[in-house]
Amino acid sequence: MSVPTPPADLYRHSLRLLLAKDIAGWIDLWAEDGVMEFPFAPEGRPGRLEGREAIAAYMRPYPDHIDLHDFPGLRIHRTTDPETIVVEMRGVGRLLQTDKPFEMTYIAxxxxxxxxxxxxxDYWNPLAVLQPGTDFTGSNR
Structure with missing residues (x-):
């Protein structure tokens, strides 16, 4: 019987997959009935994705919009629930459409x-990257 990967290790692995632009591998880390929520989603953007397929559809184009280079300042906090973690980090890279730097602080x-x-x-500030006519990934609406 194999022991499941601890949440902190699984999360670190998920970041390595995102940096490698391996979205299929990242999606494979999700439970079939997983839920992804964006409490600060701007109008017109999803606030909740239910199920691995919905999350996959949302994330597949991500590498076409943002070229992530690193996640500096990663801090993973354990909680009283051994299956739940709180993560603080920054994502840095560049927006492919504009070739402008991308930097976002996240709490998850x-x-x-x-x-x-x-x-x-995912508690991130969409106002940090929103510009008229663009969505959070830097693509035109």
């Missing part, structure tokens, strides 16, 4: 069950 609350991500609440 991530829950894991049986070695798969079941819940991911």
């Amino acid at each position: 609350v991530v829950a894991v069950r049986d070695g798969r991500i079941t819940s991911y609440r």
